[in-house]
Amino acid sequence: MLQALRPPQPRQRLVLVGNGMAGVRTLEELLKIAPELYDITVFGAEPHPNYNRILLSPVLAGEQTLDEIVLNPLAWYAEHGITLHTGKAITRIDRVKRVVEAADGTTAPYDRLLLATGSLPFILPIPGKDLPGVIGYRDIADTQAMIDAAAQYRHAVVIGGGLLGLEAANGLAKRGMQVTVVHLMPWLMERQLDETAGRLLQQSLAQRGIRFEMGVQTEALIPDAAGRVMAVRFKDGREIPADLVVMAAGIRPHTALAASAGLLCERGVVVTDTLQTVTDPRIYAVGECAAHRGIAYGLVAPLFEQAKVCATHLAQFGIGRYTGSAVSTKLKVTGIDLFSAGHFMGGEGTEQIVLSDPVGGVYKKLVLKDDKLVGAVLYGDTVDGSWYFKLLRQGRPVADIRDKLMFGESSLGDTGHAGVNKAAALADSDEVCGCNGVTKGAICKAIKAQGLFTLDDVRKHTKASASCGSCTGLVEQLLMTVAGGDYSAAPKTKAMCGCTDHGHQAVRDAIQANHWLTIDQVYRGMDWRTPNGCASCRPAINYYLLSTWPKEAKDDPQSRFINERSHANIQKDGTYSVIPRMWGGETTASELRRIADVVDKYRIPTVKVTGGQRIDMLGVKKEDLPAVWKDLAMPSGHAYAKALRTVKTCVGSEWCRFGTQDSTQMGKDLERALWRMYAPHKVKLAVSGCPRNCAESGIKDVGVIGVDSGWELYVGGNGGIKTEVAQFLCKVKTPDEVLEYSGAFLQLYRLEGWYLERTCHYIARVGLDHVKKKILDDADGRRALWEQLQFALDGEPDPWFEFEKAQVDLRQFAPIQPAITVEQGA
């Protein structure tokens, strides 16, 4: 009874200081996972709701309006019961009483406090810095002041030739002012660009009428009679007219408030991997004001990643750690594409690959060190920026792709968007994503209307680049123009799926290290967020268990995609296709007769010859599958599985007047040795009997080409989304060696590949040298791999016939027929 009388437990109080992108993003993440936990109060020094600061430049340039860049309208705060104080800067934190106080005397008590005070422009300590007409460039008020000045005055001087300064200069020039950029260093954006790219940039901005004073130091700002700035004087004594001076010489984390409350501040408010301040665990800091492992991040992607981690801790889940971000810069000056990442300047021990076409306006520089890509600068054509950034983060050796590196991923036979590499050149009605039929207009509209920020957001909402991914670069460019950038955080490891933060490698390693045999052990052992996972992680883990612990781990059919559960390939209408195995692409009259009879008997609507030299029967009803298999009396073709598919062959020396080797027999031997082999993804082989290569061995996972003196082996080819030509692995003499080397390579791939990673992507990740080391240099290791594979495949059932052994649940084929007595008029 006493309990019933007690008033309900009051909610905890969370106060956010700083109503900007990092802080509000943290609240959004928090509300997603724990909407009822806190009474939330927000203080913002500016009189506006949260807006997209990155888009101030387009506003200045007159390309967007202030209304358009608001991210969270006032209604959003109301809807979530958030108390919002705009125009109130917090001046004091009382950590003992746990109260914050604003300049106007408003106070708010807190249980947890989140600091997201951002940064302040660095104002040069020179005479005249406080004159009217001298401003920083940080917020809406600054932007408005520039717009007003442009309407009245003629001469603008921007001090600082970094990204912010150039955007300001570009905007002011567009509004009709005569703009001069003053830069201390010899070239523009020296922190993101090398000299050549910096000069190209200067050239194209100069063509727009912007003037430059390079390598020049400002000494003083001179007032006119009325006390407003009228000129800038340099150290060398020269003066240039200036009715408006924009200080864009850098930013400093805004830490004054935190410091006054006794919180440890170095480059910013010092925080741990959980985004808590090291001084007071009740106080968190995110965004530009926070220093994590010595770095105060100024780009939005890391801030969003911090927001996500911080929210999980505020929500008291106690999971998630922020371990830092790798950053790249894509720069947004309308009409100029720039990208830079890593150590783009080069230096001791580095090599450079450079493509320079100043007239065409393209410049690319790649910096390599110890056979790895360590930096990149792209000017004029940035579509491959994300690819270079990926290579850079992965730190994979690039010797094997060095000759192609400069021409980018898109040069490797991208299909689906006809080689377009500039989103700006597309019309709204042009298709960007050929897989899902998404136009540029649809993507731009979704980014604006739904407030999308990251590549993942765009993929979820529009499906653009969500299937084959070859238009990713274009979608990123659209994010750049519409949202001001792609804010996808770039964590060092990519999570397997939404159910976990662990990446594929971590899961593989843990299964190996802990001898885990069931999916549940993985989920419990690695703190999965969902009790039964999802359609992405369950099949992957099921595969990892089976490939790591063959004959020990038990297959879980319910964790397999339907095709591998029903051993046929689901079609758009819910029927299935059936492809029986034809060893090496050879068949017989009797097999063809049986196929014809089955087609007639089960009224199969379409019969088609596949690219893998087999016959596909399409439109089979699920109920008919077991009977179709039985009547065909041919082995399963596994055409539905992440497994060995076909071994394509040419007729070879048996018939062909050019043939040097018996490729058909080699193909049949390979297929008989490897069929029933599940793998991270589908696996296709081919054997050609001479270098004319009629079996297309050059685009197969393992391609074999017979030559007079033996066999050449190629690996990692792919005829798919990106046509990848297989790479030469080695030359061997005998058919037995072909089996051993091919088998060992495939077993290596089975053990090290990530689920849904084709051999070409696997090799791209680990490097061909790694494969050569394991297969060519280590003979014992190679034989061991080949034996392991034979052990794993020994006794594997044919799922079309050995139902019990293959765990084929026969109940799935026929629907339940309940005896419903429909009582008329009941």
Next chain:
Amino acid sequence: MNAVVTTEVTETRWVEVCAVADIPELGARRVARPAGLPVALFRTAGEQVHALLDRCPHKGGPLSQGIVGAEHVFCPLHNWAIALADGQARAPDVGCTPAFRCRVQAGRVLLDADELATHALDLPAPTAGPCRHG
């Protein structure tokens, strides 16, 4: 199968379709109907059973063939996540597949006979065949 039709105070006529054990854990079965598309029965990790029309709101994929999670089934055609409890697609996808009343009694799965006979009869099966654009 011996179906037992019982009448309750609510006048729901429950028809027994199968045992819970007839549905694989984290799996599904299809229940044919006299008319209309089949109903998909889903069994979660426990004894819970949900019933939805066997048709994804996206392109009509047979949900009974999807991978079953704790709260969603993932459509086998394009991986939409459909809530087992009410048939709603998970955001940002939008759509809903009709849900059927379903109860478990002493290890047996019961569906509403009237719903089976009359609910969502108008939704068409997906079709295949020569491609038609636009």
